[in-house]
Amino acid sequence: MIIEYEAVIGLEVHAELKTNSKIFCACSTEFGGDPNTHVCPVCLGLPGVLPVLNKEVVDYALKAGLALNCQIAEYSKFDRKNYFYPDLPKAYQVSQYDLPICEHGYLDIEVDGKTKRIGITRLHMEEDAGKLVHQGTAIVESNSSLVDYNRTGVPLVEIVSEPDMRSAEEAKAYLEKVKAILQYTEVSDCKMQEGSLRCDANISVRPKGTEKLGTKAELKNMNSFKALQKAIEYEIARQIELIEDGEKVVQETRSWDENKGISVSLRSKEEAHDYRYFPEPDLVPLVIDKQWVERIRATLPELPDDRKQRLVNELGLPEYDAAVITGSKDLADYLDRCLEYYPDAKKVSNWIMGELLRLLNNSNMEPAEAPVEPKEMAELLKLMDKGTISGTIAKQVFEEMFNTGKSAAEIVAAKGLEQISDQSELEKIVEKVITDNPQSVADYRGGKKQAAGFMVGQVMKATRGKANPKLVNELLQKKL
Numbered sequence: 001m002i003i004e005y006e007a008v009i010g011l012e013v014h015a016e017l018k019t020n021s022k023i024f025c026a027c028s029t030e031f032g033g034d035p036n037t038h039v040c041p042v043c044l045g046l047p048g049v050l051p052v053l054n055k056e057v058v059d060y061a062l063k064a065g066l067a068l069n070c071q072i073a074e075y076s077k078f079d080r081k082n083y084f085y086p087d088l089p090k091a092y093q094v095s096q097y098d099l100p101i102c103e104h105g106y107l108d109i110e111v112d113g114k115t116k117r118i119g120i121t122r123l124h125m126e127e128d129a130g131k132l133v134h135q136g137t138a139i140v141e142s143n144s145s146l147v148d149y150n151r152t153g154v155p156l157v158e159i160v161s162e163p164d165m166r167s168a169e170e171a172k173a174y175l176e177k178v179k180a181i182l183q184y185t186e187v188s189d190c191k192m193q194e195g196s197l198r199c200d201a202n203i204s205v206r207p208k209g210t211e212k213l214g215t216k217a218e219l220k221n222m223n224s225f226k227a228l229q230k231a232i233e234y235e236i237a238r239q240i241e242l243i244e245d246g247e248k249v250v251q252e253t254r255s256w257d258e259n260k261g262i263s264v265s266l267r268s269k270e271e272a273h274d275y276r277y278f279p280e281p282d283l284v285p286l287v288i289d290k291q292w293v294e295r296i297r298a299t300l301p302e303l304p305d306d307r308k309q310r311l312v313n314e315l316g317l318p319e320y321d322a323a324v325i326t327g328s329k330d331l332a333d334y335l336d337r338c339l340e341y342y343p344d345a346k347k348v349s350n351w352i353m354g355e356l357l358r359l360l361n362n363s364n365m366e367p368a369e370a371p372v373e374p375k376e377m378a379e380l381l382k383l384m385d386k387g388t389i390s391g392t393i394a395k396q397v398f399e400e401m402f403n404t405g406k407s408a409a410e411i412v413a414a415k416g417l418e419q420i421s422d423q424s425e426l427e428k429i430v431e432k433v434i435t436d437n438p439q440s441v442a443d444y445r446g447g448k449k450q451a452a453g454f455m456v457g458q459v460m461k462a463t464r465g466k467a468n469p470k471l472v473n474e475l476l477q478k479k480l
C-alpha cells in the first residue's frame with residue numbers, strides 16, 4: 001500500500017521595526033556602522049541599568065497586529081527568556097510569553113488561484129540579539145568569534161502562524177503576504193538581505209487524511225524566499241524518507257545550508273521550561289486602552305488585498321497582474337506614478353512585470369531602488385507609440401536606461417535607434433531578402449504561411465531590429 005503524506009507547516013517571522021531608536025534605550029537602530037558604535041550601558045547589559053520602553057515600538061506592534069486582523073490585548077506584559085547566548089550580553093532576552101500584545105489574527109493567501117486563510121496565533125514584541133562574526137569560513141572551524149552588539153535591542157515583532165500551511169508554495173505565499181503587509185504599514189523595511197525580515201519554519205509530516213500531528217523539526221536560517229521554498233521541500237522529503245525507512249523524526253532545530261542545499265541538525269529543540277521564563281521585573285505591565293487602539297487603527301493605510309481589488313475594479317487589470325504588482329507597495333506606487341504620465345494600465349503593468357522586474361531580480365534590487373523613474377518609463381512607452389522605436393529596440397533601450405540612468409530619448413538619439421519607417425529604404429531590404437531566400441519564397445507560395453515570419457526575421461536582422469515590423473509585413477505580403 002502506498003501512503004500519501006501531507007506536510008504541516010507553521011512559520012515564525014521576525015521583523016525588525018523601523019523605529020529610529022532601540023526598544024529600551026535611545027541608541028540608533030541604523031543598519032551597519034562600525035561594530036559596537038550603536039551601544040550604551042542599557043543595551044550592553046551593564047549592571048545597574050534599567051530599560052525604558054520606547055512607546056513607538058508599541059505603536060508599530062499595534063499597527064502590524066491590526067493589519068493582520070489580530071485582537072489587541074488590553075493587558076500584556078514583558079518576560080525574560082533566559083539562555084546563554086553570547087550575542088545577548090544580559091544572558092536573557094526581554095520578550096513576551098503568556099500575555100502577548102496581539103493574538104488570534106489571520107491573513108489570506110492565494111495559491112493556484114485559490115484563496116486560503118492562514119491563522120495567526122500571536123504577535124509579540126521583543127529585543128533583537130547582536131551579531132556573531134566567526135573568523136574563517138564556518139563556526140566549527142573558527143578559532144575565534146567576535147561580537148557586534150549594534151543590533152542588540154533593536155525592536156522586533158515575532159509573528160507566529162497556526163500550522164495551517166501544507167506546502168512550500170503556501171509557506172512562500174504566506175511570507176510574501178506578511179512582508180507586503182509590514183511594508184504597506186511601514187512598520188518594517190523587510191530587507192531580508194540585511195536580516196530585518198527573518199523566518200523559521202516548523203515542519204512535520206503525517207499520512208494524508210489523519211489528524212494527529214507528526215513530530216516536528218524547526219528549520220532556521222532561511223534568508224530568501226528561494227531558500228525558504230527549497231528548505232521546506234528538502235525537509236518534507238527528508239521526514240517522509242525517515243518514516244518510510246521505519247525510523248523516527250526527532251524534535252530538533254535544524255539549520256539550512258544554502259550552499260549544499262541540505263538541512264543539518266543544530267541542536268535538540270528547547271521547550272518553554274528550558275528558557276525559565278519569568279515576568280520582567282524592571283518593566284511595568286502594558287495597559288492599552290481603546291483610544292490608543294483606535295488612534296493607531298486610524299493610521300492604517302490601504303492594505304494589499306484592498307489595493308489589488310482597486311486595480312482590478314478601477315483599472316481593469318487582470319487578477320494575476322494586480323496580485324503581482326500589489327505584492328509590493330513600491331511596485332504598486334510605481335504603477336500609479338507611471339499612470340500619471342501614461343494612462344494605459346495594462347501596457348504599464350506588462351512593462352513592470354516583464355522588463356522592470358526581470359532587471360531588478362537580475363541585479364538583486366528592491367523595487368524601491370529601481371533606477372528608472374516612472375516618468376522615464378512612460379516616455380519610453382510614448383516613443384514606441386509614436387513609432388520612433390520598435391518594441392524590440394524599446395527593450396534594449398530600457399535595459400540601458402536601467403543601467404545608466406539616461407533617458408530614453410537620449411539613448412535613442414545617441415545610438416541612432418530610430419525605427420526605419422522609410423518605405424523605399426525598407427523595400428530594398430525586403431527585395432534583397434526575397435532574392436536571397438528562394439526556398440522560403442517557394443514555401444510561402446506553396447501555402448506555408450510561417451515562411452513569411454522567417455523573412456520578417458531576416459529583415460529585422462539586416463536592420464538590427466530597427467525596421468518597423470508592421471511596414472515590413474505589408475511590404476512582404478505585397479511582393480510575394
Ligand SMILES: [Zn+2]
Binds near residue numbers: 022038039042
Ligand atoms: Zn543602547
